Amino acid sequence: MVTFTAHDGTRLAHHASGDGPPLVCLPGGPMQSAAYLGDLGGLTAHHRLVGPDPRGTGESAVPRDTSSYRCDRQVDDVEALREHLGLDRMDLLAHSGGANLAVLYAARHPDRVARLLLITPSVYAVGLRITAEDRLATARLRRDEPWFAPAYAALEAVTAGRATADSWNAVAPFWHARWDETARAFDEAGERAKNHEAAAVYTAEGAFSPAATREALAAFPSPVLLLAGEADLAAPPRVMREFAELFPKAELVVQPGASHFPWRDDAVRFVSLVRGFTDR
Numbered sequence: 001m002v003t004f005t006a007h008d009g010t011r012l013a014h015h016a017s018g019d020g021p022p023l024v025c026l027p028g029g030p031m032q033s034a035a036y037l038g039d040l041g042g043l044t045a046h047h048r049l050v051g052p053d054p055r056g057t058g059e060s061a062v063p064r065d066t067s068s069y070r071c072d073r074q075v076d077d078v079e080a081l082r083e084h085l086g087l088d089r090m091d092l093l094a095h096s097g098g099a100n101l102a103v104l105y106a107a108r109h110p111d112r113v114a115r116l117l118l119i120t121p122s123v124y125a126v127g128l129r130i131t132a133e134d135r136l137a138t139a140r141l142r143r144d145e146p147w148f149a150p151a152y153a154a155l156e157a158v159t160a161g162r163a164t165a166d167s168w169n170a171v172a173p174f175w176h177a178r179w180d181e182t183a184r185a186f187d188e189a190g191e192r193a194k195n196h197e198a199a200a201v202y203t204a205e206g207a208f209s210p211a212a213t214r215e216a217l218a219a220f221p222s223p224v225l226l227l228a229g230e231a232d233l234a235a236p237p238r239v240m241r242e243f244a245e246l247f248p249k250a251e252l253v254v255q256p257g258a259s260h261f262p263w264r265d266d267a268v269r270f271v272s273l274v275r276g277f278t279d280r
């Protein structure tokens with residue numbers, strides 16, 4: 001673990017492992033420690049992965065101004081990390097909610113991103129709409145799973161706006177290609193590593209200006225990989241196609257059988273897909 005100082009004086013931490021060209025990896029959650037990314041399915045054999053803990057999570061300090069948890073305000077933290085690493089341009093990977101921060105950074109600092117990799121990304125920053133049927137149709141791909149019936153009923157409640165805490169717990173199997181004790185432990189660890197107060201601020205009013213962001217991304221000069229999971233409810237492939245079309249040089253890849261954590265669902269395929277992009 002190495003620390004650096006954000007532009008507002010907050011002490012931030014990042015973790016680095018692996019060999020090869022650096023790849024900065026923004027975690028999701030939102031506002032979850034980067035620890036859950038692990039070695040991204042073995043990608044450390046080919047890249048030096050640099051995973052920052054967002055302010056107020058993991059080893060990073062809580063800021064004096066907690067309104068700085070807002071996504072757009074954390075763009076400066078990513079820039080401070082780039083400066084700390086001494087990189088003129090960086091390859092930037094982001095997962096899930098972290099993709100909102102990544103695209104805001106790319107829109108503000110397009111000349112600092114050599115390649116952009118968005119893994120099962122959230123769409124808040126670009127204002128795309130995911131319908132209830134997008135999620136339900138994707139869920140029905142799992143209809144042969146033994147846990148499907150109660151999980152699907154809970155998902156119907158969630159998409160209809162009738163969710164309870166039990167509903168959210170019941171849909172958890174959909175986030176993984178294999179629902180077992182390992183997946184349960186992974187989810188539980190993720191909840192403990194997340195700053196829930198900060199997550200509530202991350203998407204607060206004013207965090208996103210989708211029209212302006214889409215306009216900036218339309219001129220983004222670097223190549224983009226958008227990797228979707230075939231069975232991911234959070235980032236359904238139909239909407240991911242729309243996301244990819246926002247960039248002039250984007251490639252959409254749908255990983256077969258994968259859900260929201262594709263490096264856990266099929267590590268070999270995930271690493272192959274990422275290397276096929278970064279090795280060009």
